[in-house]
Amino acid sequence: MARPQQSTPDERGHFGPYGGMFVPETLMPALLELGREFQAARQDPAFRDELDGYLAEYAGRPTPLYFAARLSEVVESRVYLKREDLLHTGAHKINNTLGQALLARRMGKKRIIAETGAGQHGVATATAAAVFGMECVVYMGSEDMERQALNVFRMRQLGAEVREVTHGSRTLKDAITEAMRDYVTNVRTTNYVLGSILGPHPYPLIVREFQSVIGREAREQIVARERRQPDLLLACVGGGSNSIGLFHPFLGDESVDMLGVEAGGLGDGLGRHAARFLGGTLGVLHGDRTLVLQDASGQIARTHSISAGLDYAAVGPELVHLRDQGRVRFTTVSDDEALDAFSRLSKLEGIIPALESAHAVAQLLKMAGELPEIVIINLSGRGDKDVQAVAKHLGEELH
Amino acid sequence: MNRIDRTFAELKEQGRAAFSVYLCAGDPDLETTRDLVVSFDKAGVDFVELGMPFSDPIADGPVIQAAGQRSLDRGTKLADVLDIAAQIREQSDIPIVLMTYYNIIHRFGLDNLAREATRVGIDGLIIADLIPEEADDLLAVARPADLATVFFVAPTSTDDRIKLAEETSTGFIYCVSVTGITGARDALPPDLRDHLRRVRALTTKPLVVGFGVSRPEHVQALSDVADGIIVGSAVVRQIEQASNLPREQLVEQVAAFAGELAAATR
Numbered sequence: 112m113a114r115p116q117q118s119t120p121d122e123r124g125h126f127g128p129y130g131g132m133f134v135p136e137t138l139m140p141a142l143l144e145l146g147r148e149f150q151a152a153r154q155d156p157a158f159r160d161e162l163d164g165y166l167a168e169y170a171g172r173p174t175p176l177y178f179a180a181r182l183s184e185v186v187e188s189r190v191y192l193k194r195e196d197l198l199h200t201g202a203h204k205i206n207n208t209l210g211q212a213l214l215a216r217r218m219g220k221k222r223i224i225a226e227t228g229a230g231q232h233g234v235a236t237a238t239a240a241a242v243f244g245m246e247c248v249v250y251m252g253s254e255d256m257e258r259q260a261l262n263v264f265r266m267r268q269l270g271a272e273v274r275e276v277t278h279g280s281r282t283l284k285d286a287i288t289e290a291m292r293d294y295v296t297n298v299r300t301t302n303y304v305l306g307s308i309l310g311p312h313p314y315p316l317i318v319r320e321f322q323s324v325i326g327r328e329a330r331e332q333i334v335a336r337e338r339r340q341p342d343l344l345l346a347c348v349g350g351g352s353n354s355i356g357l358f359h360p361f362l363g364d365e366s367v368d369m370l371g372v373e374a375g376g377l378g379d380g381l382g383r384h385a386a387r388f389l390g391g392t393l394g395v396l397h398g399d400r401t402l403v404l405q406d407a408s409g410q411i412a413r414t415h416s417i418s419a420g421l422d423y424a425a426v427g428p429e430l431v432h433l434r435d436q437g438r439v440r441f442t443t444v445s446d447d448e449a450l451d452a453f454s455r456l457s458k459l460e461g462i463i464p465a466l467e468s469a470h471a472v473a474q475l476l477k478m479a480g481e482l483p484e485i486v487i488i489n490l491s492g493r494g495d496k497d498v499q500a501v502a503k504h505l506g507e508e509l510h
Numbered sequence: 511m512n513r514i515d516r517t518f519a520e521l522k523e524q525g526r527a528a529f530s531v532y533l534c535a536g537d538p539d540l541e542t543t544r545d546l547v548v549s550f551d552k553a554g555v556d557f558v559e560l561g562m563p564f565s566d567p568i569a570d571g572p573v574i575q576a577a578g579q580r581s582l583d584r585g586t587k588l589a590d591v592l593d594i595a596a597q598i599r600e601q602s603d604i605p606i607v608l609m610t611y612y613n614i615i616h617r618f619g620l621d622n623l624a625r626e627a628t629r630v631g632i633d634g635l636i637i638a639d640l641i642p643e644e645a646d647d648l649l650a651v652a653r654p655a656d657l658a659t660v661f662f663v664a665p666t667s668t669d670d671r672i673k674l675a676e677e678t679s680t681g682f683i684y685c686v687s688v689t690g691i692t693g694a695r696d697a698l699p700p701d702l703r704d705h706l707r708r709v710r711a712l713t714t715k716p717l718v719v720g721f722g723v724s725r726p727e728h729v730q731a732l733s734d735v736a737d738g739i740i741v742g743s744a745v746v747r748q749i750e751q752a753s754n755l756p757r758e759q760l761v762e763q764v765a766a767f768a769g770e771l772a773a774a775t776r
């Protein structure tokens with residue numbers, strides 16, 4: 112049984128001082144309508160049944176909660192992997208895109224757009240557009256198109272148009288900026304399917320709702336296995352969707368500790384990492400007030416991570432609020448540690464994780480010997496998309 | 511009375527719409543921006559929007575974005591733009607509205623901004639990503655400083671939202687002409703006049719139209735339905751195209767272009 116959930120925003124999406132709606136007026140009527148439709152849809156049994164049906168039969172839910180025996184032995188704890196990597200398209204992102212695409216269809220919109228960093232959200236949006244017969248445009252920074260070339264091909268194969276973003280840092284930040292411009296221009300015909308718990312209200316709430324299925328399942332699965340709740344939850348944090356998806360249903364369980372793992376990249380210094388909780392200051396980016404990596408004059412900083420999906424200057428506002436309340440803690444893992452975890456998990460468990468998810472695994476490895484008894488890691492995605500980049504990093508050529 | 515209010519009151523007596531230019535501060539450099547504004551005043555421009563660029567301008571099209579990037583690459587900061595405003599004030603009484611994105615002023619500190627803006631003679635603020643519902647903090651510092659706060663209405667705005675813009679705007683209300691971002695367009699949207707009439711019926715403050723307006727014909731066509739017209743991207747593009755000329759020549763050429771547009775209100 113789920114306890115009453117904490118962390119509810121006000122009607123304009125404020126989680127304490129964070130969140131809100133910082134957007135051009137042109138978008139406001141559409142965002143308000145999206146919020147109303149979302150509230151109606153979540154209470155409509157027909158909508159929920161349809162979404163649940165697609166999640167089960169199309170995406171492959173529920174995902175297993177796998178007891179990782181060899182990994183457990185190494186770190187001296189009982190470690191479970193929530194296998195979001197086994198979902199159709201290879202990451203948790205599909206949970207959200209199926210929900211938002213159905214919401215768009217319900218609103219009579221025939222065109223959906225998305226931003227993507229790692230390409231997983233873009234692929235998941237293109238997939239939802241294909242299965243529901245919608246037009247789809249995905250914005251992607253040129254740097255990300257290079258390091259996630261496989262996903263670019265997949266999106267195009269799925270019928271989406273991938274538009275290259277060549278300005279700014281040419282990564283996720285600039286892709287979101289470009290997608291917002293498209294949304295401002297085509298708001299009458301288009302829904303913007305945002306990929307994380309970011310942006311203006313109601314997105315942080317919508318994405319949390321569609322991703323919370325991860326934690327709801329995990330909560331039941333762990334009790335079935337262990338007869339009790341876990342001691343620690345671990346997840347990587349880009350915008351924060353896979354972490355909030357796992358964490359949210361456990362917020363009321365006081366004994367459950369939660370740790371989010373950010374990209375520590377190359378180490379200290381603005382531009383060398385994507386660790387918002389370490390180097391960020393209060394700011395407003397892409398529609399919400401949150402911790403932002405920025406310079407002293409309020410220009411958004413460049414970020415770096417080996418993992419495209421974590422390489423972003425801001426973090427979901429709800430997570431900052433949960434940090435302030437002392438409910439969720441955050442830490443960082445470097446590029447090298449993530450690469451090491453990528454290999455370790457592959458060899459220990461026969462599971463090649465996404466570089467994003469490898470950050471959570473790396474944190475587990477760092478805590479070896481000091482872990483509590485039962486740990487759940489959100490294995491948010493699989494590593495197929497990363498093999499080329501990792502091979503290059505290891506100095507191997509793939510043909 | 512604030513310079514913006516005074517300008518609209520005077521123009522109302524003359525029965526003429528205001529003509530305004532947006533320019534991106536620091537493109538090609540801050541001294542040129544200063545000289546341009548002073549020359550715009552002489553060329554018949556009634557007020558200016560002085561743009562402080564932001565790295566992620568979600569409401570702007572490619573022309574203004576590129577100008578902003580050029581300016582940021584030169585290291586332009588809000589403090590520099592305030593300095594330039596002060597220098598303009600030494601030579602001209604043209605109303606100046608600072609236009610930027612919320613993160614810039616949030617980071618600068620709203621108190622600090624209100625104090626500094628008043629000190630240098632800025633008359634109002636337009637924040638592209640700030641809606642009235644999120645503006646309490648800004649209003650609290652802008653009101654006592656007599657800084658105008660300009661909010662937007664868009665073609666998508668509902669009647670309720672138009673009324674909200676009326677309640678919170680001072681100086682004028684910014685009517686976005688198109689559902690979209692900034693950028694010069696060949697023709698005005700066909701339903702623009704209807705949009706303006708709808709807004710007019712729900713408001714009392716001066717209505718100023720911007721986004722997409724780029725030619726004297728557009729300015730002329732809007733002069734009888736709006737209280738003011740803003741041209742941005744078309745002027746920013748002129749500046750870009752003249753950027754390899756010596757400063758004086760650039761200023762002369764772009765001011766002449768602005769003067770032609772301004773003449774269309776007369």
Ligand SMILES: Cc1ncc(COP(=O)(O)O)c(C=O)c1O
Nearest residue numbers: 231349350351352353420467492
């Ligand atoms: C597999 C995977 N995990 C995690 C992330 C990070 O996003 P979030 O923090 O929203 O889960 C991404 C983003 O692309 C991803 O593809």
